[in-house]
Amino acid sequence: MNFDFSDDQQAIKRTAKDLLAARFNAERVRELAEGERYDDEAWKEICELGWPGIFIGEEHGGQGLGAVELIILLEELGYSLAPLPFLSNAAAGLVLQHAGSDEQRERWLPGIASGEARGTVGVVKNGEAALVPDADSADVIVLVEDGESGSVVEASGAEVDALETIDATRRYARVRSSGGEPLGGAPREAMDRVATAVAAELVGVAQRTMEMAVDYARERQQFGRAIGSYQAVSHQCAQMLLETEGARSTAYWAAWCADSEPETLPRAASMAKAYASDAGWSVTAAALQVHGGIGFTWEHDLHFFLKRAKADGQLYGTARDHRERVASLSGLEREPVAAP
Amino acid sequence: MDLTLSPSEQEFRDELRSWLDENHPGEEPKGDNEAFEFRRGWQKKLHGQGYAGLSWPKEYGGRGATLIEQAIFGEEMSRAKAPSAANVLGLVMGGPVVIAHGSEEQKKRYLEPILSADEIWCQGFSEPDSGSDLASLKTRAVKSNGEWVVTGQKVWTTYAHEAKWCMLVARTDQDAPKHQGLTYFLMDMDQDAVQVRPLRQITGEAEFNELFIEEARIPDENVVGGVGNGWAVAITTLMHERAGLGAASAAGVKIALGQLVELARERGVADDPVIRQRIAQLEIEAEALRLNAWRGLTQIMKNGVPGPEGSLPKLQWAAVNQSLTELAMDIRGEEGLVKDSEWTYRFLRARANTIEGGTTEILRNIVAERVLGLPKLR
Numbered sequence: 242m243n244f245d246f247s248d249d250q251q252a253i254k255r256t257a258k259d260l261l262a263a264r265f266n267a268e269r270v271r272e273l274a275e276g277e278r279y280d281d282e283a284w285k286e287i288c289e290l291g292w293p294g295i296f297i298g299e300e301h302g303g304q305g306l307g308a309v310e311l312i313i314l315l316e317e318l319g320y321s322l323a324p325l326p327f328l329s330n331a332a333a334g335l336v337l338q339h340a341g342s343d344e345q346r347e348r349w350l351p352g353i354a355s356g357e358a359r360g361t362v363g364v365v366k367n368g369e370a371a372l373v374p375d376a377d378s379a380d381v382i383v384l385v386e387d388g389e390s391g392s393v394v395e396a397s398g399a400e401v402d403a404l405e406t407i408d409a410t411r412r413y414a415r416v417r418s419s420g421g422e423p424l425g426g427a428p429r430e431a432m433d434r435v436a437t438a439v440a441a442e443l444v445g446v447a448q449r450t451m452e453m454a455v456d457y458a459r460e461r462q463q464f465g466r467a468i469g470s471y472q473a474v475s476h477q478c479a480q481m482l483l484e485t486e487g488a489r490s491t492a493y494w495a496a497w498c499a500d501s502e503p504e505t506l507p508r509a510a511s512m513a514k515a516y517a518s519d520a521g522w523s524v525t526a527a528a529l530q531v532h533g534g535i536g537f538t539w540e541h542d543l544h545f546f547l548k549r550a551k552a553d554g555q556l557y558g559t560a561r562d563h564r565e566r567v568a569s570l571s572g573l574e575r576e577p578v579a580a581p
Numbered sequence: 582m583d584l585t586l587s588p589s590e591q592e593f594r595d596e597l598r599s600w601l602d603e604n605h606p607g608e609e610p611k612g613d614n615e616a617f618e619f620r621r622g623w624q625k626k627l628h629g630q631g632y633a634g635l636s637w638p639k640e641y642g643g644r645g646a647t648l649i650e651q652a653i654f655g656e657e658m659s660r661a662k663a664p665s666a667a668n669v670l671g672l673v674m675g676g677p678v679v680i681a682h683g684s685e686e687q688k689k690r691y692l693e694p695i696l697s698a699d700e701i702w703c704q705g706f707s708e709p710d711s712g713s714d715l716a717s718l719k720t721r722a723v724k725s726n727g728e729w730v731v732t733g734q735k736v737w738t739t740y741a742h743e744a745k746w747c748m749l750v751a752r753t754d755q756d757a758p759k760h761q762g763l764t765y766f767l768m769d770m771d772q773d774a775v776q777v778r779p780l781r782q783i784t785g786e787a788e789f790n791e792l793f794i795e796e797a798r799i800p801d802e803n804v805v806g807g808v809g810n811g812w813a814v815a816i817t818t819l820m821h822e823r824a825g826l827g828a829a830s831a832a833g834v835k836i837a838l839g840q841l842v843e844l845a846r847e848r849g850v851a852d853d854p855v856i857r858q859r860i861a862q863l864e865i866e867a868e869a870l871r872l873n874a875w876r877g878l879t880q881i882m883k884n885g886v887p888g889p890e891g892s893l894p895k896l897q898w899a900a901v902n903q904s905l906t907e908l909a910m911d912i913r914g915e916e917g918l919v920k921d922s923e924w925t926y927r928f929l930r931a932r933a934n935t936i937e938g939g940t941t942e943i944l945r946n947i948v949a950e951r952v953l954g955l956p957k958l959r
Binding site for chain 2: 476
């Protein structure tokens with residue numbers, strides 16, 4: 242029993258943290274978000290480091306590592322709020338790697354691993370995928386219908402409408418397509434990996450905003466003392482820690498299951514995504530409350546995190562969707578259990 | 582990262598599991614005395630197999646088990662629905678205090694009867710006016726003719742009527758700052774100057790007692806850790822023996838959740854979307870509790886100190902257990918009021934979870950101040 246990262250994994254974490262801190266300080270994130278764009282230079286840099294392909298097999302140009310290494314990167318990407326098309330591309334890589342046919346893997350994974358031909362994943366309901374990250378700049382879009390089937394669509398063959406959402410740090414689009422080719426296999430298990438990845442990003446977002454709130458509560462003086470000395474404030478911060486650590490434990494567990502105990506992955510992934518979706522929102526919302534009026538201003542950075550937390554919470558199954566699945570997996574069986 | 586048990590941990594668990602299969606004493610008898618003697622017998626059995634004093638060093642009759650083994654033990658005991666050991670306070674608090682702070686004579690005198698349950702221990706810390714603010718306690722010990730004379734009142738004293746020894750913290754210096762003038766004593770309960778009165782709680786039963794102490798005598802050799810060091814001695818035990826508790830409490834919650842799912846199915850609400858959401862949320866929180874507890878153990882084993890997640894399991898457990906029993910009450914409706922079910926008892930008993938062993942408010946203070954580094958209130 243060792244519930245911690247290995248030395249190699251710790252090294253990945255440190256490298257990611259340092260690089261992202263250097264490239265994405267608060268001013269840079271704001272500049273990119275307000276300009277509604279990504280950092281192409283930083284994207285090239287992380288592609289050279291092999292991040293997009295970290296979990297993709299070496300035969301397809303990846304590093305051949307696992308879900309644990311992937312979530313280490315995602316936690317740090319969430320922490321830095323780096324405006325990069327990483328998550329969408331990783332989602333496509335996960336689905337194609339675990340549910341694509343040999344030809345589909347051959348065709349798309351090398352570009353996803355190198356970052357030169359990016360992908361994304363959309364969940365289709367009522368004939369359209371309502372919110373697909375980076376669909377307007379991806380080369381390939383994987384559309385998942387339910388746990389059972391999906392299709393692989395070249396972006397040029399899909400109807401992609403860019404959306405203006407509350408999350409300025411990422412681009413989103415609505416996608417409709419009647420074309421493409423069927424996905425090789427059932428995407429259910431692959432979507433569990435995607436849900437785990439988003440949960441890890443939420444852990445980073447929650448960690449960062451908790452730190453912001455704690456720092457502020459230490460410094461901000463009212464009634465002659467630091468507001469963090471008041472229990473009405475400090476207890477909210479303690480609750481943030483509880484939820485952030487719970488999100489972290491469940492996300493790490495789900496990633497470990499993906500690599501080492503796949504039979505537990507459905508339960509673990511849905512638990513991780515449900516927990517992190519709720520925690521991401523409640524931690525960022527409480528952080529705003531601790532900041533008071535300044536937290537509600539555009540000029541403060543907190544709202545970028547709050548909005549990303551909400552966006553991640555809605556993506557690839559809401560907390561409610563995943564809880565419903567957990568209920569079915571906990572002895573309250575209904576119909577066959579589909580991935581949300 | 583490896584969330585499976587190592588071969589030796591696996592072996593420890595398998596041995597324990599099969600021993601429990603063969604030696605489980607069955608249902609606890611009704612009646613306080615019968616139940617207590619049943620627990621005493623159970624502890625003797627555990628002791629015979631080396632399962633009492635699990636964390637104690639081998640030289641003192643313990644097993645010297647690792648933190649992971651302690652957590653496995655807690656999980657397995659919960660899973661097997663095994664009764665508690667009779668001398669639980671001696672095992673988790675009294676013994677470790679004597680081992681850490683006691684003299685050689687004290688170790689020789691006190692440790693073995695704790696393990697064998699021949700001498701039961703109780704804890705005299707809280708007082709009517711000193712709950713969360715324990716260090717403000719007023720029970721006085723004054724030295725006279727080479728012995729200590731103690732007067733005061735203690736409360737929430739589990740097993741006081743069965744106990745031979747009381748871990749008593751009393752004020753020995755009225756002038757020192759409140760955390761200083763305290764001393765940790767071992768008080769013989771077998772004297773008329775100590776009166777025990779059962780304290781009836783909202784469940785109707787009396788798990789706890791009040792102690793009225795009127796000039797009780799304690800020989801000087803029963804001071805543990807030196808006069809004036811009572812706070813430090815008491816605190817080490819409170820911090821110490823919590824390691825395995827998170828995992829054990831998570832296992833207990835998991836069993837209760839299984840029963841809750843059964844209840845929901847029996848009552849035909851397994852399809853109710855609100856019930857499904859609430860049960861799922863509890864399943865998730867119980868899993869987060871378990872995982873935080875195990876992750877905390879890894880941090881202690883690696884770094885010698887708990888990480889931030891180590892301070893959370895008690896808080897989480899209390900909240901989850903209360904929600905769980907509330908949901909059972911909601912599912913049972915009117916029937917939930919009738920006092921013939923374990924669920925009704927648990928519903929009431931759970932109200933204490935956010936108070937006993939550190940209130941949720943105090944635990945949040947500790948997290949805020951010691952883990953997050955927020956400024957102190959006081």
